[in-house]
Amino acid sequence: MANKKNxxxxxxxxxxxxxxxxxxxxxxxxxxxKSLGIWNCRPIAGSSTWSQHSWGNAVDIGVPSLAYGxxxxxxxxxxxxxxxxHLLWRVENHYDHIHIDFRPNYTGKPPCA
Numbered sequence: 001m002a003n004k005k006n007x008x009x010x011x012x013x014x015x016x017x018x019x020x021x022x023x024x025x026x027x028x029x030x031x032x033x034k035s036l037g038i039w040n041c042r043p044i045a046g047s048s049t050w051s052q053h054s055w056g057n058a059v060d061i062g063v064p065s066l067a068y069g070x071x072x073x074x075x076x077x078x079x080x081x082x083x084x085x086h087l088l089w090r091v092e093n094h095y096d097h098i099h100i101d102f103r104p105n106y107t108g109k110p111p112c113a
Contacts, residue, residue, distance in 0.1 A: 013083035014102040016056030022082050022100070023059050030072050036060035036097050041112035045093070052085075054110035058101035066090070072098055 012018065019038045027033055037060055040053035052058035063069035073089045076082060076098070085103035088094045 014057050014104070014106075018083070018102055019056060019059040022102075023061060025079075025082075026061060026072060026075065029075055030068070032064050032068060033072060034062035036062045039112075041110065050106075050108075050110050050113070052101035052105055054112055055106040057106055058099060061098045061100070063097060066095065069095075069098060076100065 016038050023035050038056050042051055043049060044051050063072055069089055076087060083102050084100050085105050086101050088099040
């Protein structure tokens with residue numbers, strides 16, 4: 001296993017590699033979380049705007065309880081380096097997982113469409 005201090009990020013802070021990097025960092029501090037996915041080519045529910053998942057620029061993090069989700073949300077909010085544009089938790093359809101996407105958001109039509 002590589003030395004932790006060699007685990008610095010050396011790329012753009014958005015997209016699927018970044019989403020996975022952030023998830024791994026969250027999991028190291030909050031081991032009961034599960035990745036519910038990065039890629040999903042679809043519009044946002046009830047909208048014609050494409051989800052950031054369509055570009056791999058978002059990750060859904062499953063949590064076992066509301067209290068644990070609050071703990072994970074607090075961890076994410078403390079780390080501005082994660083470059084989070086939107087964090088959805090305890091809003092419609094987001095009571096069992098935390099959705100995060102990264103700035104700047106992609107716009108237009110994704111390659112998967």
